[in-house]
Amino acid sequence: MSEQTGTTAEATPGQEQVRRDDRAHVFHSWSAQAQIDPLPIAGAEGAYFWDYDGKKYLDFSSQLVNVNIGYQHPKLVAAIQEQAGKLATIAPPFANDARSEAARLIAELAPGDLNKVFFTNGGADANEHAMRMARVHTGRHKVLAAYRSYHGATSGAIALTGEPRRWGSEPGEVGIVHFWGPYPYRSPFHSTSEQEESERALQHLRDTLMVEGPQTVAAIILETVVGTNGILVPPDGYLAGVREICDEFGIIFIADEVMAGFGRCGEWFAVDHWGVAPDLITFAKGVNSGYVPIGGVVISDRVSASFDDRPYPGGLTYSGHPLGCASAVASINIFREEGIIEHARALGTDVIGPQLQALAERHPSVGEVRGLGVFWALELVRDRETREPLVPFNAKGADAAPMSEFAAACKGAGLWPFTHYNRTHVVPPCTTTADEVSEGIAILDEALKVADGYYTGTA
Numbered sequence: 001m002s003e004q005t006g007t008t009a010e011a012t013p014g015q016e017q018v019r020r021d022d023r024a025h026v027f028h029s030w031s032a033q034a035q036i037d038p039l040p041i042a043g044a045e046g047a048y049f050w051d052y053d054g055k056k057y058l059d060f061s062s063q064l065v066n067v068n069i070g071y072q073h074p075k076l077v078a079a080i081q082e083q084a085g086k087l088a089t090i091a092p093p094f095a096n097d098a099r100s101e102a103a104r105l106i107a108e109l110a111p112g113d114l115n116k117v118f119f120t121n122g123g124a125d126a127n128e129h130a131m132r133m134a135r136v137h138t139g140r141h142k143v144l145a146a147y148r149s150y151h152g153a154t155s156g157a158i159a160l161t162g163e164p165r166r167w168g169s170e171p172g173e174v175g176i177v178h179f180w181g182p183y184p185y186r187s188p189f190h191s192t193s194e195q196e197e198s199e200r201a202l203q204h205l206r207d208t209l210m211v212e213g214p215q216t217v218a219a220i221i222l223e224t225v226v227g228t229n230g231i232l233v234p235p236d237g238y239l240a241g242v243r244e245i246c247d248e249f250g251i252i253f254i255a256d257e258v259m260a261g262f263g264r265c266g267e268w269f270a271v272d273h274w275g276v277a278p279d280l281i282t283f284a285k286g287v288n289s290g291y292v293p294i295g296g297v298v299i300s301d302r303v304s305a306s307f308d309d310r311p312y313p314g315g316l317t318y319s320g321h322p323l324g325c326a327s328a329v330a331s332i333n334i335f336r337e338e339g340i341i342e343h344a345r346a347l348g349t350d351v352i353g354p355q356l357q358a359l360a361e362r363h364p365s366v367g368e369v370r371g372l373g374v375f376w377a378l379e380l381v382r383d384r385e386t387r388e389p390l391v392p393f394n395a396k397g398a399d400a401a402p403m404s405e406f407a408a409a410c411k412g413a414g415l416w417p418f419t420h421y422n423r424t425h426v427v428p429p430c431t432t433t434a435d436e437v438s439e440g441i442a443i444l445d446e447a448l449k450v451a452d453g454y455y456t457g458t459a
Contacts, residue, residue, distance in 0.1 A: 015040045015042075015053070018052075022038055026038075039051055040052055044072060045072045046070045046071060046429070046431070046432075047059055047070055047071075047428055047429050047432040048071070049071060049416070055414065057411070058416065058428070058439060058440045059429065060410075060416060060417050060418060060425075060427065060440050060444075061425070061427060062427050064285070065228075065285065066286060067289045067290060068263050068285070068340075069289040069334060069429065069430065069431055070289070070432070071429075073289075073334060073431075075334050076288070076289070076327060076330050076334060077291070079326050079327055080292060083098060083323055087322050088323065089321065089323075090322055092119075092315060092316070092320055096320065096322055098325040099320040101325070102119075102329050103116070105329060109268040109269065110269060110281060111271060111277040113277075113302075114277070114278075114298040115300075116298070116301075118133075118296055118312075119294065119295070119320035119325070121293050121316060121319075122294070123152055123157075123282060123283075123285060123295045124153055125154060125316065126283065126284055126295040127152050127157045127221065127256060127282050128155075128156045129297050130219070130254045130282050130297045131143050131156055131160070131218075131254070132156075132313070132314055133252075133297065133303055133306075134218040134252035134303070136307075136313065137302075138219075138250065138252060140216055140217055140218040141174075141175040142177055142212060142217045143176055143219045143220075143221060144178075144179055144212070144217060144220045144221070145160040145178055145222075146162050146181035147179070147180055148163060148181065148183065148226055148229040148230060148232065149181075149222075149256075150162075150163060150227065150229060151221065151223075151256055153169075156173050159172035159176045160176055162229075163228075177212055177217075179204060179205055180201065180204055181201060181222065182238050183230070184235065185379060188204075189204065194235035195237070197235050198234070198241065199237075201235075202238065205220075206245060217249065218251065219252040219254050219280075220246060220251055221254040221255075222253075222254070222256065223256045223258075224239070224261075224265075224269075224271050225375060227259035228420055229420070230379070230423060231370055231375055231423075231427075233370055233372055236274070239274045240274065243278070246279070252279045252280060253279050254279065254280045254282065255269075255270075255271050255278040255280070255281045256282050257269050257270055257271070257281050258283060258285055258295065259285055261281070261283045261286055261287070262283065262285070262331075262335070263344045263373070263374070264286055264344070264373055264430065265372050265374075265375050266341065266348050266349075266372055266373030266374070267341065267345070268341060269281060279299075279300045279303055280298065280300065280303060282296070282297050288324065288330075288331045292321070292323045292324045292327045293318075293324060294321065294325065294328060340431060344374045345373055347373070347432070347437060348371065348373040350434075351434045352374065352376050352426055352441075353369070353376070355441045357369055359378070359444060359445055362448075363445075363449075363451065364384060364455045364457065364459065365381060365390060365454070366378050366381075366448065366451075367381035367384055376425065376426040376427065377426070378423060378444075380403070380422050380423065380451050381422070382454055382456045383456055384457050384459050385457055385458070385459055389422035390422040390451055390454060391403050391421060395421060402451060402454045403421070406419070406424065406448070406450045406451050407419050409446070409450050413443045415443040415444070417444075426440075426441070
């Protein structure tokens with residue numbers, strides 16, 4: 001009997017069989033298939049997962065920043081098992097207790113008058129449907145989305161995306177216009193303060209609307225806190241300014257909270273940190289930590305009213321799947337019972353933030369520390385004065401070697417990092433203990449010596 005997995009060796013296929021079958025038959029996303037060798041995983045619990053050799057990794061990635069509640073939470077697993085025994089599936093046209101309860105709980109958590117929920121299979125299709133709702137509601141066709149954003153890989157969501165993963169799908173959907181959002185450390189507006197960055201970013205958005213014609217714009221979609229592309233926390237006043245612009249021109253404000261929501265930023269929804277209520281919120285990932293695929297759109301009363309007497313032109317076979325909804329209900333209740341939102345907020349203010357700032361003082365390669373809750377990034381540079389990135393934008397192959405070596409150092413020491421371009425993100429499960437976070441940051445401390453070795457600046 002394995003101490004970690006609780007199963008006999010005969011009960012599961014061996015590591016080599018898993019690896020062999022994977023390489024022969026699994027087609028992996030975002031990958032050149034012949035150039036990858038995925039690590040076979042035997043099990044996971046809490047903030048750790050381990051391979052077939054028994055090597056444990058403290059997960060500072062939460063997989064794809066979605067395992068907010070940690071691995072194998074017994075109450076969440078039990079809720080899925082119970083629902084499977086009770087009613088494993090039922091089509092969307094029927095009313096179902098798990099679906100109704102999940103919608104009620106999510107609507108109660110949402111700000112403002114966002115009182116209805118359309119369930120999807122994940123975050124990408126949530127953004128697809130939010131865009132469709134906005135277009136039908138307004139009768140307009142354009143949607144503004146930010147550069148340095150990721151909204152999913154389906155046809156409309158990838159068109160919204162403002163980074164290189166979009167390029168392979170172009171030409172894309174018509175009517176998508178990109179603009180620059182705030183990024184004080186690398187300001188596209190040459191700002192010298194966060195207030196100035198907010199003001200100039202909002203003026204840029206107004207200028208973009210002016211030349212696009214605000215009467216043609218259905219929606220503005222933003223990741224509340226930009227995720228994969230940098231953990232870019234908006235300056236105070238920016239989201240409120242976007243809300244004001246949308247109200248002025250009759251534009252729908254969509255907050256993409258697929259990554260930022262459900263505890264990740266120390267709030268139920270990240271917009272709560274700034275007291276802003278969008279018209280639509282998209283969610284997935286953290287609502288049930290990816291235990292079962294589920295996502296959705298939380299809809300304001302005025303948008304949902306557009307479909308009181310005309311059909312909404314969209315649907316999904318697995319919309320509101322009972323297993324997904326039951327897991328969302330259980331997850332929300334666990335968050336409340338165990339104080340996970342409060343714990344995540346405290347980890348950010350009391351543990352992660354201060355310890356990462358201490359790393360920045362010791363390592364010249366750390367250009368900036370930013371984040372909140374359990375959603376943080378270290379931006380790594382070759383020179384603090386010029387802010388030259390440790391690796392170039394969209395670096396691959398030899399150009400990406402410094403970050404590859406840094407990641408390898410982390411993994412060798414038992415930490416699984418989340419790296420993207422010249423950043424390493426600190427995004428462990430929201431249930432990670434303070435001691436576990438400190439353990440991981442100690443490994444980062446050692447691994448950053450690799451990045452320091454590429455430093456060319458004088459300060």
